Amino acid sequence: MSYKLQFxxxxxxxxxxxxxxxxxxxxxxVSTAAGIAVGTAxxxxxxxxxxxxxxxxxxxxxxxxNTPFIVQLFFIFFGLPALxxxxxxxxxxxxxxxxxxxAYSTEIIRAGIEAVPKxxxxxxxxxxxxxxxxxxxxxxxxxxxxxxxALSSQIIIxxxxxxxxxxxxxEDLTYAANFVASRNFRNFEVxxxxxxxxxxxxxxxxxxxxxxxxVIFKAR
Amino acid sequence: xxxxxxxxxxxxxxxxxxxxxxxxxxDSIMKSKVIKIAVPQDFAPFGSAGLxxxxxxxxxxxxHLIGKELGVKTEIIPVTSANRIxxxxxxxxxxxxxxxxxxxxxxxxxxxxxxxxPFFSGVFGTKAIAVASAADLKGKTIGATRGxxxxxxxxxxxxxxxxxxxxxxxxxxxxxxxxxxxxxxxxNTVAAAIAEKVPAxxxxxxxxxxxxxxYVGLNKNEPALLAKINEVITKAKASGxxxxxxxxxxxxxxxxxx
Numbered sequence: 001m002s003y004k005l006q007f008x009x010x011x012x013x014x015x016x017x018x019x020x021x022x023x024x025x026x027x028x029x030v031s032t033a034a035g036i037a038v039g040t041a042x043x044x045x046x047x048x049x050x051x052x053x054x055x056x057x058x059x060x061x062x063x064x065x066n067t068p069f070i071v072q073l074f075f076i077f078f079g080l081p082a083l084x085x086x087x088x089x090x091x092x093x094x095x096x097x098x099x100x101x102x103a104y105s106t107e108i109i110r111a112g113i114e115a116v117p118k119x120x121x122x123x124x125x126x127x128x129x130x131x132x133x134x135x136x137x138x139x140x141x142x143x144x145x146x147x148x149x150a151l152s153s154q155i156i157i158x159x160x161x162x163x164x165x166x167x168x169x170x171e172d173l174t175y176a177a178n179f180v181a182s183r184n185f186r187n188f189e190v191x192x193x194x195x196x197x198x199x200x201x202x203x204x205x206x207x208x209x210x211x212x213x214x215v216i217f218k219a220r
Numbered sequence: 221x222x223x224x225x226x227x228x229x230x231x232x233x234x235x236x237x238x239x240x241x242x243x244x245x246x247d248s249i250m251k252s253k254v255i256k257i258a259v260p261q262d263f264a265p266f267g268s269a270g271l272x273x274x275x276x277x278x279x280x281x282x283x284h285l286i287g288k289e290l291g292v293k294t295e296i297i298p299v300t301s302a303n304r305i306x307x308x309x310x311x312x313x314x315x316x317x318x319x320x321x322x323x324x325x326x327x328x329x330x331x332x333x334x335x336x337x338p339f340f341s342g343v344f345g346t347k348a349i350a351v352a353s354a355a356d357l358k359g360k361t362i363g364a365t366r367g368x369x370x371x372x373x374x375x376x377x378x379x380x381x382x383x384x385x386x387x388x389x390x391x392x393x394x395x396x397x398x399x400x401x402x403x404x405x406x407x408n409t410v411a412a413a414i415a416e417k418v419p420a421x422x423x424x425x426x427x428x429x430x431x432x433x434x435y436v437g438l439n440k441n442e443p444a445l446l447a448k449i450n451e452v453i454t455k456a457k458a459s460g461x462x463x464x465x466x467x468x469x470x471x472x473x474x475x476x477x478x
Contacts, residue, residue: 074394081398089384089400167391169363169384179385182367 007189013180020176021197027172028159028205031097035158036151038098039105043143044135046106047113057106064103070164072096077168093165093172101158108150112143145217152209156202163198173197246444249314254293257283258313261298265412265469266319266337266434278337278469279317279434285461286315286436289452305330308437315449316437331440333449335433336462338475341370342430344411344423345403351426357381363401365392370405370429377429397421405429408470415471425472433478 010017042061046054064072077092087095116139124134144151166175177194181187249255259279260267270276275298287294299307299318307313308330319339322332343362345351351360357378364371366385374383384401386392389410396404397418404411404423415422436449456462457478466474 077400078391078394078398081400086399167387169386169395175385178366178387182385183372 003188005189006186007193009184009186010180010189010193013176013183016176016179017173017193017197020171020173021201023171023175024159024162024173024201027093027097027162027165027170028155028201031094031101031162032155032158034094034098035101036105036109038102039109040140042102042106043109043113044140046110048131048135061103061106064100065107069096069100069161070167072100073164073168089165089168089170092168093162093170096165097158097162100161101154104154104158105151108147108154109143111150112145112147113139115146116142148213148217152206152213155209156205159201159205160198244444245314245439245442246448249290249292249445252292254295255287255290255315256295256297256313257286258297258299258304258307258316258318259283260301260304260318262300263319265409267298278465279319281465281469282336282436282462283315283317285456285465286317286449286452289455290448305437308439311439314438314445317434318437319434320437321432322435326437329440330437331442331446333436333438333446334453335435335478336453336456337434338408338431338466338470338478339434340428340431340475341368341373341405341407342428343370343374343403343405343426345426346421347424349402349426351403353427354378356426357403360403361401362403362405363392363395364405365389368406370407373429374405396423408472412469412471422471425475428475 042057045057049057073092073096076087076096077089080087120138120142121134124138125131129137162172163174165172166178169175173194177190181190184190259275260277261269261275263277265277267275267277267279275296280296283296284294297307297313299313299316301318304316304318304320305326308316316330317336319337320326320332321339326332343351343354343357349360351357354374354377357374358380359382361382361384362374362378363384363386364374365388371383371385374381383405384395386395389406392404392406393410393414395401397414399421403426404414406423408425411423411425436453438445438449453462463474466472
């Protein structure tokens, strides 16, 4: 163990690393919002929608949950141009993240919906609430409260998994780390710093989501 | 650096002994009617095993060309990058035609002919894109493999260009082939491989980043052989035979000024 840590060698690259960090944050925030929207729609379709729509959603969920994220990403970025759909690496990264989180959150949210007692729905309908009102005020409200911790974990998993988008040259935090390592060969320092960066991001995301949860689901 | 001097002296002494043993390499080749040429076996398209397991490639064709010009039989000796110079030094081969680049260390121990094959990295792209120099890259997007010489050079050469860096050669190639980038910074052999497999997106050379052509290697103090090899190469360049080799194996004409 005679390795001498030289973090000073990372200083000239602070802007590269900062850009990567911001990219990862924006990527996570936007794809989380869109992914949960997809998941909510998917879960509602599977539980309340027509049978054919539920089947389509089921195929989507199984396809995404049973294939590696990097393969989905490569398919979108390197594969789809063959069909004439050429997406930039940033768009491809966002799309892959949304599709991925959408599938996982469909199942998480569906679990929450299934856990809402039938009697609550019947009670709502018998009070002349429309189907839409029942879904919004009775079903989803309770469902999200129940699955909020599981969904939070999934968001953090997706945020950490976003490191993979560096492989299609999307300039996230891992891309920045790889870039710096290819320039100054200070692999130990770079990856240690970036690992700490992800750790902080994950902890921060968790406490933010917790605080958000307290606001949304105020104890009655 | 006494150690370096010592090495040099040893190399010179070896060369002197070799010269004494072989009065003249060209003479003995002509007498035995055989020329032994070391070629690569693991470096397509310069030299690799074909479907019949025989070596094939640019270097093998070049070896046969030299044999033919000398009017002797060509004996092909497959070697690896690591042992190609030792084969020459121990007289197991008369010539090394093995995508050999020139550098100071090698020049101390062996001699080099004039260049017989282009070997360079550069920016390649589809025909439709007009780029002739690094300055034209402003606002353009180029795919490159992170950490490769051409990627680092490009970052310095064209700061206004967008360089998309990929993890390995395969991803860079995939980005070019799928049309995600229309320009690619890579070696001419990689460009040749793309041109062969995906003719629709054959990459054409836009400009050279780093040139390191291949030379025929031979033992020191063989002026007759060296002169003869240079004569053969010059003649083959003029007659277009080397151009044909380039078209055949590198899928591109010789770069201008080669």
